[in-house]
Amino acid sequence: MTLIYQINRSKRRRNLAIKVAKGKLEIQAPWHMPEATIRAFVNDKHAWIDKHLQRQRRQLDALAPRLWESGERLRWLGEPMTLKVATATRKSVERYGAELFVTKTARSQAVKEPRLTIISWYKRQAEAWLDDFFATWPEHHGLTPSTWSIGDFTSKWGHCTRKQALKFTWKLWIAPPWVVRNVVIHELCHLKEFNHSKAFWRLVEQLSPDYQAAEAWLRQHGVTVLNADYLDYCDENSD
Numbered sequence: 001m002t003l004i005y006q007i008n009r010s011k012r013r014r015n016l017a018i019k020v021a022k023g024k025l026e027i028q029a030p031w032h033m034p035e036a037t038i039r040a041f042v043n044d045k046h047a048w049i050d051k052h053l054q055r056q057r058r059q060l061d062a063l064a065p066r067l068w069e070s071g072e073r074l075r076w077l078g079e080p081m082t083l084k085v086a087t088a089t090r091k092s093v094e095r096y097g098a099e100l101f102v103t104k105t106a107r108s109q110a111v112k113e114p115r116l117t118i119i120s121w122y123k124r125q126a127e128a129w130l131d132d133f134f135a136t137w138p139e140h141h142g143l144t145p146s147t148w149s150i151g152d153f154t155s156k157w158g159h160c161t162r163k164q165a166l167k168f169t170w171k172l173w174i175a176p177p178w179v180v181r182n183v184v185i186h187e188l189c190h191l192k193e194f195n196h197s198k199a200f201w202r203l204v205e206q207l208s209p210d211y212q213a214a215e216a217w218l219r220q221h222g223v224t225v226l227n228a229d230y231l232d233y234c235d236e237n238s239d
């Protein structure tokens with residue numbers, strides 16, 4: 001199989017890097033590196049690239065594109081919910097067990113309104129989850145953020161600023177609870193170690209012993225969970 005890829009050159013980059021995203025291959029290369037060197041590198045990593053590309057494509061193919069219509073599967077903390085959309089005089093959103101009921105107004109642009117209503121539901125629920133989390137987070141760890149909030153990132157799960165503020169994407173709460181917890185702890189550890197040094201990972205391991213499984217989960221499922229066209233994942237491990 002011939003690999004099709006895009007080369008992105010950067011003046012700041014020193015080494016070659018492979019990026020497999022949304023079922024596509026991208027090579028990040030230093031500005032002046034000869035094309036032949038890049039090709040040799042890609043050939044060398046062919047098996048690895050192929051494995052990851054195929055896995056991502058399988059994941060994308062296994063899910064239907066999100067249309068925000070009745071009958072679609074959504075998830076809250078990994079638990080599946082069936083979406084039920086109806087028209088009413090005003091907007092509303094309510095979860096009853098395994099169903100999420102959303103109403104849209106007759107005047108709305110059909111697709112946009114349930115989507116925005118549901119996203120704001122996720123954001124409110126995620127904020128409440130974080131409030132509960134921090135209410136029980138032990139003070140003796142010495143890791144206390146100045147604020148926390150929910151955002152809309154598409155290529156990362158969360159971040160920590162120099163001002164000790166934590167922010168997470170609402171899409172994180174599509175993942176199972178143990179994965180969510182790991183991401184929050186990861187960002188909390190940045191309050192002490194503003195880097196990904198050995199000391200940082202030691203701290204993460206201490207506070208979240210299963211962090212490696214969570215990191216693997218995020219790497220595997222990020223391709224569809226963070227993707228606005230899917231916002232879901234397949235349960236079965238396709239490896």
Ligand SMILES: [Zn+2]
Nearest residue numbers: 186190195196
């Ligand atoms: Zn980090």
